[in-house]
Amino acid sequence: DGGITQSPKYLFRKEGQNVTLSCEQNLNHDAMYWYRQDPGQGLRLIYYSQIVNDFQKGDIAEGYSVSREKKESFPLTVTSAQKNPTAFYLCASSIDLGKWTTNTEAFFGQGTRLTVV
Amino acid sequence: AQSVTQLGSHVSVSEGALVLLRCNYSSSVPPYLFWYVQYPNQGLQLLLKYTSAATLVKGINGFEAEFKKSETSFHLTKPSAHMSDAAEYFCAYSNSGYALNFGKGTSLLVTP
Numbered sequence: 001d002g003g004i005t006q007s008p009k010y011l012f013r014k015e016g017q018n019v020t021l022s023c024e025q026n027l028n029h030d031a032m033y034w035y036r037q038d039p040g041q042g043l044r045l046i047y048y049s050q051i052v053n054d055f056q057k058g059d060i061a062e063g064y065s066v067s068r069e070k071k072e073s074f075p076l077t078v079t080s081a082q083k084n085p086t087a088f089y090l091c092a093s094s095i096d097l098g099k100w101t102t103n104t105e106a107f108f109g110q111g112t113r114l115t116v117v
Numbered sequence: 118a119q120s121v122t123q124l125g126s127h128v129s130v131s132e133g134a135l136v137l138l139r140c141n142y143s144s145s146v147p148p149y150l151f152w153y154v155q156y157p158n159q160g161l162q163l164l165l166k167y168t169s170a171a172t173l174v175k176g177i178n179g180f181e182a183e184f185k186k187s188e189t190s191f192h193l194t195k196p197s198a199h200m201s202d203a204a205e206y207f208c209a210y211s212n213s214g215y216a217l218n219f220g221k222g223t224s225l226l227v228t229p
Contacts, residue, residue: 004160033216040126042207042221043161058216090160098214100149100168106217108153108160 002027006091006109012117013078013085021076021112023091031097032074033106036060037088046089049074050097078114086116119144121191121208123220131228136180136195138223140208143189148210150191151217152182155205164206167191178202203227 004025013019025032031050035043045058049068063082068074074093078085094106124139142150149168153161165176172184182193193206208220 006160031216035219040221043209043217043219045216045218048216088158092161092217097216098149098211100166100211100213102168102170105163105166108162110160111158113158 004091004093004107004109006089006112008112009110011112011114013114014117016080018077018079019114021078021089021091021114023074023076023109024072025074025093025107026072027093027107028071029093029095029107030071031094031099032068033092033094034058034064034066034074034076035090035092037090037111043090046076048097085114088113119148119210119212120218121150121210121220123206123208123223125223126221127224127226129226129228130198132200133197136193136198136202136225138193138206138208138225140182140191140193140220141189142191142208142210144210148212150182150184151209151211152176152180152191152193153207153209153219154178155207155222157204161207164193198225198227200227200229 007022033048034046047066049055065077089112091109092106121142151166152164165174167184175181209217211217
């Protein structure tokens with residue numbers, strides 16, 4: 001089955017801790033994205049990557065970090081600098097950055113719900 | 118800055134009634150436009166997208182949307198609502214070389 005796998009589904013973080021959210025895809029997509037979802041806010045772009053070893057900040061990158069060492073993987077680290085990390089995090093991928101044709105789309109994982117305790 | 122605006126954070130319809138979810142975009146150059154659906158605690162699923170091939174776009178589950186440049190709109194419709202349509206719906210836009218940008222979402226409630 002081709003798709004995007006996010007893990008874990010639920011994650012709890014203590015104040016001051018860094019946590020890493022996993023995102024793996026087997027769709028052979030070049031572009032990968034991380035979004036944060038809060039109630040009533042829609043999805044906001046955190047980071048995106050067009051190719052291995054390259055990534056760009058999105059609209060709300062502060063307090064987050066990413067890496068793209070492999071084409072299949074795009075982990076997101078929520079650092080202690082992120083003051084309000086409780087949210088639903090969604091990873092997505094597409095064939096290429098912004099290449100939207102009739103036959104291409106962005107595929108989303110099932111999300112990770114992060115809660116600060 | 119380009120954006121999409123979804124009018125109405127909550128929409129309620131009766132089962133069998135017309136579904137109309139509104140989305141307006143702000144751009145002098147028509148972007149790529151999308152509608153996604155999200156069920157509780159799930160990821161997003163693409164319903165349909167506009168890529169300039171046709172102004173009336175048909176999607177999955179009986180949904181369709183019409184791109185109207187004169188009104189800068191891309192409203193989502195379905196002739197007859199089903200209970201299973203209850204979900205969160207997101208309008209999104211993009212341009213070539215950019216990531217998707219989303220509206221704030223509309224929660225659709227379907228009543229018996």
